[in-house]
Amino acid sequence: MTLTETRQFRAAKSVYDRLIELLPDQRPMLSVQKARITYLATGDDAALRSAIASLPSSIADDMGVALLRVDFALNHHDWLGARELLEKFKGTEDEEDLIGCYYILLARLQTDQPGPAPPSFVEHREHLNQKVQTSPEDINLLSRLAIVDAWMHNKEAAISEAKRAVEMLPISEDAGEGPDMVKNLAIVYTWTDELDLAFETLASLTKTPSGIYYGELKLDPRWAPLRKDPRFEKLLAELAPKD
Numbered sequence: 001m002t003l004t005e006t007r008q009f010r011a012a013k014s015v016y017d018r019l020i021e022l023l024p025d026q027r028p029m030l031s032v033q034k035a036r037i038t039y040l041a042t043g044d045d046a047a048l049r050s051a052i053a054s055l056p057s058s059i060a061d062d063m064g065v066a067l068l069r070v071d072f073a074l075n076h077h078d079w080l081g082a083r084e085l086l087e088k089f090k091g092t093e094d095e096e097d098l099i100g101c102y103y104i105l106l107a108r109l110q111t112d113q114p115g116p117a118p119p120s121f122v123e124h125r126e127h128l129n130q131k132v133q134t135s136p137e138d139i140n141l142l143s144r145l146a147i148v149d150a151w152m153h154n155k156e157a158a159i160s161e162a163k164r165a166v167e168m169l170p171i172s173e174d175a176g177e178g179p180d181m182v183k184n185l186a187i188v189y190t191w192t193d194e195l196d197l198a199f200e201t202l203a204s205l206t207k208t209p210s211g212i213y214y215g216e217l218k219l220d221p222r223w224a225p226l227r228k229d230p231r232f233e234k235l236l237a238e239l240a241p242k243d
Contacts, residue, residue, distance in 0.1 A: 004037055073085060074109070108151045146158045146159075
């Protein structure tokens with residue numbers, strides 16, 4: 001929604017209140033979408049977790065909802081909970097690449113050691129790379145590969161791939177998905193020890209519609225390598241809720 005993208009959070013929640021009144025049959029999912037605004041604006045995901053827990057079973061098993069639960073677990077450093085949730089999706093062909101990425105992220109979050117990647121991660125990376133070669137126009141696949149390469153210490157490849165994704169889908173051409181490519185570039189810089197570039201990229205996203213939000217920056221462990229840098233708290237303060 002445009003109001004959320006432009007950080008007009010109070011107005012956005014009012015719209016959802018009205019939608020819930022007009023579309024009571026869609027209340028469960030609309031309540032999740034409204035609660036997500038609170039998370040983005042304040043970093044408090046309690047209302048969002050509650051809304052998801054209240055979803056009917058027909059919706060609760062949706063892949064997107066399930067991955068939100070994985071993100072909650074990661075946000076709160078519940079590594080075991082995240083792994084248990086991911087285990088449910090083993091063999092899910094449509095989301096195989098995405099689930100593999102989560103496993104690699106989970107491994108990186110649990111260790112600071114830059115040792116060799118397990119064979120399963122190497123295999124996942126190569127599978128993802130083959131899909132990129134087969135579908136070079138798929139920018140999401142390319143950007144995902146860049147992040148995986150960053151997590152697997154393939155620095156030059158990661159930065160090159162992430163930059164290429166941004167060039168293929170600039171914000172000037174797609175204000176909806178373009179910022180996601182820039183955000184992924186910032187993640188790549190974060191995990192390849194290019195902290196100056198990471199902060200520079202994030203600073204631009206704080207002023208970009210659909211860029212980075214306070215809740216994401218505060219809780220998402222993808223930004224973990226930045227948190228000891230004093231610039232992180234300054235950036236977070238710029239995005240903090242003003243009322």
